[in-house]
Amino acid sequence: MIIVKLGGGREINVEGVIKDLAELDQKFLILHGANAVRDEIAEKLGKPTRVVTSVSGYSSVFSDKDAIDAIMMGYSGIKNKRIVELCQRNGINAVGLSGIDGKLIQGERNKGIRVRKGEKVMILRDYSGKPKRVNKELLQLLLDHGYVPVICIPITDENNVAINSENDDIVNVLQEALRADTILSLIEAPGYLENRDDENSLIQTITAGELKAREDQVEGRMKRKMLALRKLIDNGAKTVVISDGRVEHPIKGALAGKGTTIK
Amino acid sequence: MIIVKLGGGREINVEGVIKDLAELDQKFLILHGANAVRDEIAEKLGKPTRVVTSVSGYSSVFSDKDAIDAIMMGYSGIKNKRIVELCQRNGINAVGLSGIDGKLIQGERNKGIRVRKGEKVMILRDYSGKPKRVNKELLQLLLDHGYVPVICIPITDENNVAINSENDDIVNVLQEALRADTILSLIEAPGYLENRDDENSLIQTITAGELKAREDQVEGRMKRKMLALRKLIDNGAKTVVISDGRVEHPIKGALAGKGTTIK
């Protein structure tokens, strides 16, 4: 079983990914992002994506009702269905699902973050949260009948309300349920770079231990990403590859070890 | 088994529909429209929905690539997922699917219509077509495991390309597969009106035979709608009710015979 995680940037070669996957003889499912197309839709609808920064310096998308609407139009709307269409045209019998369909991805609403507003410190709550578990039966039902799940946000919270969530965390709850042996994460870079701005500073392989050490040196978003990657290995993944999603054969490249392999 | 067909207008009381359905003890599925929200999105994205009129006087939506994008954002995006969310919040374990997911609704691309362009008569082709059959196995699989399918366009054509299609025709291929005994069609009017502009000219009951007679008196879109309704009866529906989707309890009203019943 392979979990394919597709970044949501414009430069990801989705067609190349699907054509590669069509030749794969292993079972797989796709988890995709769509932040680029979502931002464009939100902009044009006059409700641009808003980012808020917490008092402890973290910035994240403010997911109010309009933001969830844009996610439903961008992620589970156009991106999900164009990927499903591409799959069908390449002989992959895809079924597109958001996390709220059949309560596929169940999570818990965030309790609120602290933001500064003039002199005051305020609690800011929105429609976002962390994924906790997966409706494994639904996934297995579809996989066993030859369907390929193509999954995206929104997910559902403890009160069945649609909420935003982070794909890095979602791939972890998927892994907990499916215990896939390989996870391919396709991004808009050659892989994990020692120095963000130098595409030649690619790290070819990294062990979970080394990852832990690097995790301790960084803060914020990068720290969370590394923690999420490490958890994949803890949850039984034999190989996690972060590879370039912009090339002609992104999947073949990743399976051949191009990019950063975490073992 | 009940097929619930929801019109895509702004005034349909979707929340009232879902709350009624939550109390239903029969199996059901939902087929919904979303033309109002799709038109709004298309407008704001600067690619307004375009209607073309054929030389024989029929007008219909011109479904180019942008129009299919707007359908994916409007129908299978925001409308489908907000209905699924509402279902989940009312204890209905809904799974939202467009016709291309798992090739749920398979159709054939229209061959093209004739339109006048100055002195010339042109063939105009787009991404639209007629539904031919349904992936009954997928529907049954979900229904048998307690899920409620919430279905909308796009559907898939003979080359697995996403196309626009008419919900009146889609409800027929669903009926052919499911042989539901009751079909409820909720619209933005009290039911089938003798005179379109007079809400008191409601026809309470009409037999398939009477429907055939009326069909012969009209042309165009209304004729097609009546033909589609009659086909439902031919395909085993015992009761077809066209009822007001704007009231507080649209489903309870329809089940109590409010609106037009076709027997």
Add this chain to the structure above:
Amino acid sequence: MPECPVCGGTVDLKGDTVEGELIACAECGSELEVTGVNPFTLAEAPKEEEDWGE
């Protein structure tokens, strides 16, 4: 000038003929669709359909 796909007769096309245009074959009267220009290619026009639905 291209041949009529139905009767084989030569079809005389005016200069401003464009792709997707419908014309009638002068010899057999069949309705033909201009499927290409430079060079002109013709095919029998699809069966009449009133509308597309939505």
Add this chain to the structure above:
Amino acid sequence: MPECPVCGGTVDLKGDTVEGELIACAECGSELEVTGVNPFTLAEAPKEEEDWGE
């Protein structure tokens, strides 16, 4: 003035206090959230969370 939900002491709120504002209880120092105004209502502030993810 409202009572602190943690220690029961009276919490002195300024006039410009708004809903969603965080204040510290002068007596026990707990972090409290203003959950309502007219009348003021207070609740213990939720545990610190750095960010929401995306």
